Amino acid sequence: GLAGEEAGVPAPPAVDVARQLFEGHREFQENQRGVSYEALLMPYLRGATEITIVDPYIRLPHQGRNLVDLLALLAASKDPADEIAVTLVTKEDRGEYAQQHLFMLKDIQDSAATVGIQFTVTWDETIHDRSIRTDHGWKLLLGRGLDIFQKGSGSQFDLGSRRQEFRQVFAFGITYIREEN
Numbered sequence: 001g002l003a004g005e006e007a008g009v010p011a012p013p014a015v016d017v018a019r020q021l022f023e024g025h026r027e028f029q030e031n032q033r034g035v036s037y038e039a040l041l042m043p044y045l046r047g048a049t050e051i052t053i054v055d056p057y058i059r060l061p062h063q064g065r066n067l068v069d070l071l072a073l074l075a076a077s078k079d080p081a082d083e084i085a086v087t088l089v090t091k092e093d094r095g096e097y098a099q100q101h102l103f104m105l106k107d108i109q110d111s112a113a114t115v116g117i118q119f120t121v122t123w124d125e126t127i128h129d130r131s132i133r134t135d136h137g138w139k140l141l142l143g144r145g146l147d148i149f150q151k152g153s154g155s156q157f158d159l160g161s162r163r164q165e166f167r168q169v170f171a172f173g174i175t176y177i178r179e180e181n
Contacts, residue, residue, distance in 0.1 A: 021138075023176050028148070030171040035148065036164035037070050041132065041140065044176060046077050048134035049084055055130045055145035056091040064104045066146040068111070069164070075115035085118045092123045133179075141175040148172050 021043055028035060045051060051074070058067055067088070074084055093101035105121050112119040130145035132138075142148075150168045152160040160167035 021176065021178075023178050025173060025175045027173045028169055028171065031150075031168045033168055034165050035167075035169050037073055037146075038164070040174065041070065042073055042077060044138045044140055045074060045132070045134060048136045048138075049082070050087075050135035051084065052087045052089060052133045053146070054089040054124075054127055054132070055142070055147075056127050057145060057147065058088060058090050058105075059093045059097070059101050061104070062151070063147055064108060066149070068108060070146065071108070071112050071117055071119065072115075075112070075117055078116065080116065083116050083118055085120070086112070087120050087122055089122045089124050089127060091125055091127065137179050139177040139179050141177065142172070143174065144170060144172040 053067075053070075057063060071086065074086065078084055088105075092098070109119045109121070130142040132140045132142065148169045149160075149164065150170060152158045152167060155161070
């Protein structure tokens, strides 16, 4: 734990921490490295018990893996006894891969349940904006949704496949908005 905890000093409430986080817009350049969900998103998601991810395109395997990366970070950051409810609002794939799409989301749901994340999917054909909203007062507007990383070499020995910060990103923007509850 933190040094202060051993001395019997209580940790500051999560709300105070949330207040110190950056608010506003950040831009990332094409091919930039050093970006990860851990740095970009987790400070704003930590401590939330309900999270809604709006992203019309969580269809392809790499998009599913991005979502799983985020869910794994959420699971690792919470107390094992706690549950987090994560709702994905997305568009249903009605094409030839519709079946694979449903199987992928079901696999993610089953896997998330084993680590205390109740993952549900809501279909919405009207969405365009990509965002993440928490029950503790943050809304993050994601220009590209979760799909910010360029495709790596595909080699299992590519370090980028293990750690996001070694991967190159597409150009994208993110806006952090503090919503008063």
